[in-house]
Amino acid sequence: MAELGSVTWPPAPITTERLVLREPEVRDRAAFIELLASPEVGAFIGGPQPRDELERAIPEEPRRRSGLFVVDLGGAMIGQVTLTKDTGHLPQAAGRAELGYLFLPQAWGHGYAAEACEAVLGWFADVLPGEPVVLATRTANVRSLRLAAKLGFTEAERFEEWGAEQWMGVWKGTWA
Numbered sequence: 801m802a803e804l805g806s807v808t809w810p811p812a813p814i815t816t817e818r819l820v821l822r823e824p825e826v827r828d829r830a831a832f833i834e835l836l837a838s839p840e841v842g843a844f845i846g847g848p849q850p851r852d853e854l855e856r857a858i859p860e861e862p863r864r865r866s867g868l869f870v871v872d873l874g875g876a877m878i879g880q881v882t883l884t885k886d887t888g889h890l891p892q893a894a895g896r897a898e899l900g901y902l903f904l905p906q907a908w909g910h911g912y913a914a915e916a917c918e919a920v921l922g923w924f925a926d927v928l929p930g931e932p933v934v935l936a937t938r939t940a941n942v943r944s945l946r947l948a949a950k951l952g953f954t955e956a957e958r959f960e961e962w963g964a965e966q967w968m969g970v971w972k973g974t975w976a
């Protein structure tokens with residue numbers, strides 16, 4: 801996945817009231833597999849991935865990459881937040897910073913995703929002041945839309961991709 805060019809990576813772990821946002825570690829491997837194999841998590845993002853393929857593909861020490869934060873609650877990974885360069889949902893968004901989030905279903909409904917994403921956006925606003933962030937999600941993904949609105953994203957466009965209506969929001973900044 802594309803990196804955010806001028807940002808120094810990794811930052812020091814970010815601590816919130818309940819969470820730590822940090823780089824992946826060996827102990828996170830099972831949670832990565834759970835996350836990507838989960839039918840609930842995959843419902844609006846292309847479906848779950850076969851567990852046996854994930855077992856083969858994910859190394860013992862999950863790969864670290866620029867813009868990937870593991871969300872840690874009490875020492876265990878409950879999800880991930882990514883901030884990477886948009887890979888081109890729409891020409892207007894290409895190259896922008898794009899926020900993504902995936903949480904294990906048992907961690908939904910506690911405000912953890914909002915708490916983690918707010919912290920990541922806060923970090924980003926410190927390192928690249930004034931730089932907008934985009935976010936694309938299916939309009940049918942109600943939880944994701946609620947979270948986007950809570951974080952302060954406002955609708956920029958609706959468009960069709962992968963056979964479904966998508967919502968693109970922008971955080972702090974102008975669209976064009």
Ligand SMILES: CC(C)(COP(=O)(O)OP(=O)(O)OC[C@H]1O[C@@H](n2cnc3c(N)ncnc32)[C@H](O)[C@@H]1OP(=O)(O)O)[C@@H](O)C(=O)NCCC(=O)NCCS
Pocket residue numbers: 840841842844845900901902903904907908909910911912913914915936937938941943944946947950
């Ligand atoms: C999208 C996703 C991250 C949202 O997770 P979430 O837990 O609903 O989001 P939040 O962190 O904002 O939590 C909101 C819920 O926590 C509740 N909550 C409980 N305690 C809370 C607290 N202390 N603070 C804030 N909210 C709290 C809220 O009332 C709300 O509950 P509700 O869903 O019953 O209305 C999650 O559904 C997910 O991982 N989905 C699969 C992946 C996906 O589709 N990602 C989008 C890709 S574009």
